[in-house]
Amino acid sequence: MKITAATVGAPCWVQLATVDPDAAKAFYTELFGWRVEEDPRPEAGGYCTLLLGQAPAAGLTPVQQPEQPTAWSVSFATKDADAAAAKVVAAGGRVLMEPSEVFDLGRFAVVADPAGAVFSLWQARAFDGQAVADEPGSLGWVELTTRAVHQSKEFYPRVFGWSVTVGEMYTQWGIAGRDFGGMADMADQFPDDTPPYWMPYFAVADVDRTAERAAALGASVLLPPTEVPDGPRLAVLKDQQGAVFGIHIAQAPA
Structure with a gap:
């Protein structure tokens, strides 16, 4: 799906901050077929746009402080960043x-x-964010993993106006009639000191083959390819520098 303008309140960009940009570029370009375009301005600090064909799909930047962990982050579109803050x-x-x-x-x-x-x-302003979504190699879903499930159901709709669909096992976020993400309960599945986090899922043509390819490139498979009830086949991976992300089967256009 091509995106010509960001939907206010919806995810519009994901970017990776990493301790080893060169290794990350090699890994993700091989895994997703991305092309790297580095901003040549010195003040950009080595920021790179990761392109799927000609479409911006994600960003990559060196970590800015020594204590900053390697991780993916999610950005949400707003008309006014100051008012949203x-x-x-x-x-x-x-x-x-x-x-x-x-x-x-x-x-x-x-x-x-x-x-x-x-x-x-x-x-x-000049840059809306991702120009493609839900196609192999592009962002398909974002997920909040947290222990504060009830608090989050109140916080995010208040900030962004999201709809909340609560199922037996999973909560989904939506806006403008379309679900774009969800929320998983950490419960007892994570160590007590694991902080809550947002994670991107990228659409792929074949979850099993992509997970195998990621492992061959040095990634860890945290959740092997799995069929989700009433959901897509998915897996969760961790790159060599420690950034966690998911993959799921690309959905056929309606």
Whole structure:
């Protein structure tokens, strides 16, 4: 699916901060067929756009502080990053990086929900974000993993106006009549010191083959290819530097 403009409140960009950009470029270009385009401006700090064909699909940047972990992050589109950051605070969250200009591309802020799950806000100007979704090699889903399930059901709709669909095993987030993500309960499945986090899932043509290829390239398979009841076949992987992400079978167009 081609995207010509971001939907306000929906995920619009994912980016990887990594301790080894060169290794990450080699891994992800081989896994997803991405092409790397580095911003040549010195003040960009080595930021790269990862392209699927000609379409921006994700970003990649070196970590900015020594203590920063290698991880994927998710950005949500907003008309006004400052107003959205204020909503985050009013709903009990925190602003970790105040809204600031990114060249002429847009306005960006880093925030956290009340339980500590970190995400970003993007107010587009020259750059809307991803230009493709739900196709092999592009973002297909985002997922919050947290222990604060009930609190999150109140926080995110208050900030973004999301719909909440609660099933027996899983909660889904939606906006404008379309579900784009979900929420998993950490429960007792994670060590007590594991913080809540947002994670992207990328669509692929074949989950089993992609998981095998990722393992051959040095990734760890945290969740082997699995059929989800009433959902797609999926797997969860961790790259060599420690960034966790998911893959799921690309859905046929309706």
